[in-house]
Amino acid sequence: MRLPALSLKHIPSGWNQPDGMCPVKVNRRGRRARSRPDGTACGSIWPGIALAVLALAAAAPAAAADAAHGQELYDSRCGGCHSLDANRVGPAHRGVYGRKAGSAPNFNYSTAVKNATVVWEEKTLDAWLTNPQALIPGQRMNFRVALAEDRADIIAYLRQQSGK
Secondary structure, X not given: OOOOOOOHHHOOXXXXXXXXXXXXXXXXXXXXXXXXXXXXEOOOOHHHHHHHHHHHXXXXXXXXXXXXXXHHHHHHHHOOOXXXXXXXXXXXXXOOOOOEOOOOOOOOOOHHXXXXXXXXXXXXXXXXXXXXXXXXXOOOOOOOOOOHHHHHHHHHHHHHHOOO
């Protein structure tokens, strides 16, 4: 059985579509189809929307690290062994950002850290907080920060306290 093609006159009165919209109608094969008031076919807008969202996500900068949250994390997770201004179980951290590993004054570093060529910057601090042993085998710190966001916040705080 063939169905007649429907035109916009078959749309109930009062159902007005703004220009460029695609009302749904049944085509000759009995399938739902969309067309504009001028009769031209229109496709789904979802692929275009998805493409736009992906483009925006790729172009958007990564979320900025939060130094204030980093201070809270530093105090709660690092503060047991470290201080900004005093050597404790671990070395003092004020000025650590941009400093060579094993170079804080008056701290007894492991041989591995003393001999390391690492300079504490964003990437190296992230690697250190992710897995210290992988970055400098033989070091003595056995603590990790699992979440990348938390590491970024702690690093932002240390960078701020280093004046950089």
